[in-house]
Amino acid sequence: MAREKIIIVGGDAAGMSAASQARRRRPDLEIVVFERTPYTSYSN
Amino acid sequence: MIRRPETFREKFNIDVRTGHEVVELDLAGQRVLARRLADGEERWEPFDRLLIATGAVPFCPDLPGASARGIFGVNSLQRGIELRRFIEEEKPQRGVIVGGGYIGLEMAEALVRQGLQVTLVDRAPQVMGTLDPDMGALVAEALRGIGVTIYHGESLAGFETSGGRVTGVVTETRTLPAEVVVLGMGVRPDSRLARAAGIPLGDGDAIRVSSRMETGVAGVWAAGDCAESFHLVSRRPFYIALGTVANKHGRVAGITMAGGDAEFRGVVGTAITKVCDLEIARSGLQEKELSRLGLDWVASTIESFTRAHYYPGAGPLAVKLLAEKGSGRLLGGQIVGTEGAGKRIDIVAVALHAGMTVEQVAELDLAYAPPFSPVWDPVAVAARETAKLV
Ligand SMILES: Cc1cc2nc3c(=O)[nH]c(=O)nc-3n(C[C@H](O)[C@H](O)[C@H](O)COP(=O)(O)OP(=O)(O)OC[C@H]3O[C@@H](n4cnc5c(N)ncnc54)[C@H](O)[C@@H]3O)c2cc1C
Numbered sequence: 364m365a366r367e368k369i370i371i372v373g374g375d376a377a378g379m380s381a382a383s384q385a386r387r388r389r390p391d392l393e394i395v396v397f398e399r400t401p402y403t404s405y406s407n
Numbered sequence: 408m409i410r411r412p413e414t415f416r417e418k419f420n421i422d423v424r425t426g427h428e429v430v431e432l433d434l435a436g437q438r439v440l441a442r443r444l445a446d447g448e449e450r451w452e453p454f455d456r457l458l459i460a461t462g463a464v465p466f467c468p469d470l471p472g473a474s475a476r477g478i479f480g481v482n483s484l485q486r487g488i489e490l491r492r493f494i495e496e497e498k499p500q501r502g503v504i505v506g507g508g509y510i511g512l513e514m515a516e517a518l519v520r521q522g523l524q525v526t527l528v529d530r531a532p533q534v535m536g537t538l539d540p541d542m543g544a545l546v547a548e549a550l551r552g553i554g555v556t557i558y559h560g561e562s563l564a565g566f567e568t569s570g571g572r573v574t575g576v577v578t579e580t581r582t583l584p585a586e587v588v589v590l591g592m593g594v595r596p597d598s599r600l601a602r603a604a605g606i607p608l609g610d611g612d613a614i615r616v617s618s619r620m621e622t623g624v625a626g627v628w629a630a631g632d633c634a635e636s637f638h639l640v641s642r643r644p645f646y647i648a649l650g651t652v653a654n655k656h657g658r659v660a661g662i663t664m665a666g667g668d669a670e671f672r673g674v675v676g677t678a679i680t681k682v683c684d685l686e687i688a689r690s691g692l693q694e695k696e697l698s699r700l701g702l703d704w705v706a707s708t709i710e711s712f713t714r715a716h717y718y719p720g721a722g723p724l725a726v727k728l729l730a731e732k733g734s735g736r737l738l739g740g741q742i743v744g745t746e747g748a749g750k751r752i753d754i755v756a757v758a759l760h761a762g763m764t765v766e767q768v769a770e771l772d773l774a775y776a777p778p779f780s781p782v783w784d785p786v787a788v789a790a791r792e793t794a795k796l797v
Contacts, residue, residue: 367455367456368453368454368455368456369454369455369456369457369458369664370439370452370454370456370457370458371457371458371460372429372439372457372458372459372460372461372600373459373460373461373462373631373633374412374423374425374460375460375462375631375653376631376650376653376654376657377460377462377630377631377632377633377634377653377654377656377657377660378458378460378630378631378657379410379415379657380630380653380654380656380657380658380660380661381458381460381628381630381657381658381660381661381664382415382419382421382423382661383419383421383661384657384658384660384661384662384665385661385662385664385665386419386420386421386661387661388661388662388665388666388667389665389666390420392665393422394420394421394422395422395424395452395454396415396421396422396423396424397424397427397428397429397439397441397452398412398423398424398425398426398427399425399426399427399428399444400425400426400483400484400485401425401426401485402425402484402485403410403411403412403415403423403425404410
C-alpha cells in the first residue's frame with residue numbers, strides 16, 4: 364500500500380510549522396510542500 | 408530566519424518543492440495541480456490530507472501606473488531584497504510610503520535611515536489604526552521627529568510615471584514627487600484557491616476553520632494568514648495576519664493532520680512594533696471595535712516611566728487600558744514608550760486571556776527593581792485608574 368500523503372500549499376510560517384509537527388508525530392508520512400518562491404520559512 | 412529547503416529535505420525528510428505554484432485544487436479527486444515555474448510544466452499530485460497555508464496578499468490598488476518600476480509592496484522576503492537593491496543601485500532621493508500601519512511605519516524609518524526624504528500618506532485620520540487616536544498621535548509625533556512628513560485623510564488616487572518608472576504619488580489633494588514608493592496598505596487572506604474549490608470562507612474572506620484548524624471540507628486544513636481566528640474578548644470570528652498566530656495555527660494543524668489532538672482556542676489581538684525610539688504595543692479591543700460591538704466601556708491613559716525615574720535609561724511611556732463599564736472586565740490595552748515599554752503588553756494579553764477585571768490587574772504581584780520598573784508598575788497604575796471609572 365502507498366504511504367499516506369500530506370500535501371501542504373505554502374512553505375512559510377504556517378506551512379513549515381505544520382510540516383515539522385506532522386513529521387515529528389508520524390515518521391512514516393509522505394509530506395510534500397509546494398512553495399511558489401525560492402524560499403521556505405523565514406518568520407520563525 | 409531562513410531555513411533552506413535542503414535542510415527540511417535532509418534533516419526532516421520533508422519534500423519541499425520551491426518554485427512550484429499550486430494552481431488548482433480538485434478536492435473530490437483528492438489532488439492538486441502544481442506548476443513548475445521554471446518551465447511551466449503542470450502535474451496533478453494526489454493527497455490523502457491537504458493543508459492550505461497560502462498566507463496573505465497585500466492590498467494592491469488597481470490604479471493607473473501601479474505596475475511602474477520603483478513601486479514596492481514588501482510582503483515577502485523576495486520583494487524586500489528587491490527594494491534594498493533598488494535603493495542601493497538607483498539611489499532615490501524621495502520616498503513615499505502609502506499606509507501608516509506597522510509595515511508602513513517600519514519602512515518609513517528604514518528609508519529615513521537610508522538617507523531618503525520620506526513622506527507618509529494614510530487615508531485614515533491617524534497612523535497606526537490598531538491604536539486609538541490619542542495613542543496613534545504619539546506615534547505620529549515620533550515619526551515627525553525623525554523628519555517624516557505625514558498627510559492624513561488622503562486616499563491614494565494614482566501614480567505619476569515617466570518611461571515606466573514612478574515619479575510621483577497622486578492623492579485626492581496633491582501630487583508627491585517620489586522615486587520610490589512603498590505600499591503598506593494592509594493585507595487580505597489569500598483564499599483564492601480555497602474559494603475556487605468551494606471551501607467556506609469567513610471574516611474578511613479568510614478560510615473558516617475549526618479549533619483543530621480543519622476547514623468545512625473533510626480532509627482539508629487551513630492555517631496562517633489565509634485562515635480565520637477566534638477573538639477571545641469579542642467572542643467572534645476574527646481575521647488577524649501575524650507570524651505569531653501563523654506559527655500556532657501551523658503547529659495545531661500539523662498535529663491534528665497527523666492524527667494527534669490539539670486545539671487553537673483563539674487570539675486576543677496582541678501586536679508589537681517599534682518606530683524610532685518608540686515601542687508600540689496593543690492587545691484586546693480598541694475604541695472603534697468596542698463601539699461596533701455596542702459595549703459600554705471606560706478608559707484611562709497614564710504616563711509613567713519604563714524604569715525607576717532616577718535610573719539610567721529610564722524613559723517615558725503611556726499606558727491606556729479599556730474596561731467594561733459595570734463589570735470592570737479588562738477589554739484592551741495600548742502602550743507607547745521608549746525601550747522597555749512594549750513587552751509590558753504581555754501583562755495585558757495574559758489578563759485578557761484570563762478574563763480578569765482591571766481591579767485584579769491592579770493587584771498583580773509584578774516584578775520590581777529600579778532597572779526594570781517604577782515601584783508601581785505602569786500597567787498596574789493604569790488598571791487602578793481605570794478601575795476608578797468602572
Ligand atoms: C515586512 C513584514 C514584517 C512583519 N513583521 C511581523 C512581526 O514582527 N511579527 C509578526 O507576528 N508578524 C509579522 N509579519 C507577518 C508575518 O510575516 C506573517 O503573518 C506570516 O508570515 C504568515 O505566515 P503564513 O505561513 O501564514 O503566510 P506567508 O508568510 O504569506 O506564506 C505563505 C506562502 O505560501 C506561498 N504560496 C501562496 N500561494 C501559493 C500557491 N498557490 N502555490 C505555492 N505556494 C504558494 C507563498 O509564496 C508564501 O511563501 C510581518 C510581515 C511583513 C510583510
